[in-house]
Amino acid sequence: GAVVSQHPSRVICKSGTSVKIECRSLDFQATTMFWYRQFPKQSLMLMATSNEGSKATYEQGVEKDKFLINHASLTLSTLTVTSAHPEDSSFYICSARDSGGAQETQYFGPGTRLLVL
Amino acid sequence: GQSLEQPSEVTAVEGAIVQINCTYQTSGFYGLSWYQQHDGGAPTFLSYNALDGLEETGRFSSFLSRSDSYGYLLLQELQMKDSASYFCAVRDEDTDKLIFGTGTRLQVFP
Numbered sequence: 001g002a003v004v005s006q007h008p009s010r011v012i013c014k015s016g017t018s019v020k021i022e023c024r025s026l027d028f029q030a031t032t033m034f035w036y037r038q039f040p041k042q043s044l045m046l047m048a049t050s051n052e053g054s055k056a057t058y059e060q061g062v063e064k065d066k067f068l069i070n071h072a073s074l075t076l077s078t079l080t081v082t083s084a085h086p087e088d089s090s091f092y093i094c095s096a097r098d099s100g101g102a103q104e105t106q107y108f109g110p111g112t113r114l115l116v117l
Numbered sequence: 118g119q120s121l122e123q124p125s126e127v128t129a130v131e132g133a134i135v136q137i138n139c140t141y142q143t144s145g146f147y148g149l150s151w152y153q154q155h156d157g158g159a160p161t162f163l164s165y166n167a168l169d170g171l172e173e174t175g176r177f178s179s180f181l182s183r184s185d186s187y188g189y190l191l192l193q194e195l196q197m198k199d200s201a202s203y204f205c206a207v208r209d210e211d212t213d214k215l216i217f218g219t220g221t222r223l224q225v226f227p
Contacts (some may be wrong), residue, residue, distance in 0.1 A: 032213075034214070034215065036217075039224070042220070043219050043220045044204070044205060044216065045162065045215065045217075046214055046215070046217075049212075049214060058185045091157075093159060093160070095215070101191045106162075106215055108159040108160050108161070109159060110158065110159045111157075111158070111159050113157075
């Protein structure tokens with residue numbers, strides 16, 4: 001099946017620094033990618049929709065200036081957590097839709113665990 | 118908007134059958150999906166119901182009733198490896214976003 005990769009898988013950073021997370025679709029093109037955040041023992045909450053070549057659309061309550069999303073190509077989207085704080089510590093998961101696939105063809109990356117000290 | 122509710126936790130023993138329910142309030146969606154997520158891992162797709170009725174995929178089956186705003190995932194012949202979190206999800210017709218339910222943690226005991 002299709003594969004979505006994320007890098008890094010785990011990151012620890014100091015409060016106030018910025019962290020970039022990459023999401024790649026390895027064997028398909030994705031005009032749309034989604035970024036989710038998941039706190040321990042909770043569900044996946046959609047943060048934003050990343051659209052290739054255009055601005056991302058953010059869910060209510062998600063700060064677009066704090067969570068910068070860039071979708072520069074059909075296989076790469078990046079999420080940058082700027083000026084990270086301990087409350088940003090979470091599991092970040094990206095997901096990609098196969099542009100040429102069936103309606104429900106959405107694949108998930110392995111996730112990035114962020115710990116802000 | 119979309120709201121999908123699931124029981125927070127279900128326990129069962131190996132070899133048993135368990136049903137995880139999903140009740141929803143939605144403004145319109147394409148179908149109901151189910152995902153499995155092991156601790157620290159990514160969600161993996163299990164099943165999809167576009168229409169009402171039962172879909173069977175090996176030990177897993179999923180059911181949807183749009184008139185009752187209800188669906189469920191049925192897991193048969195439970196194995197220890199089935200211990201995980203299970204999420205129902207819908208794709209919103211208007212926004213095309215995949216929205217997840219509250220999630221159910223399944224613990225399978227020997």
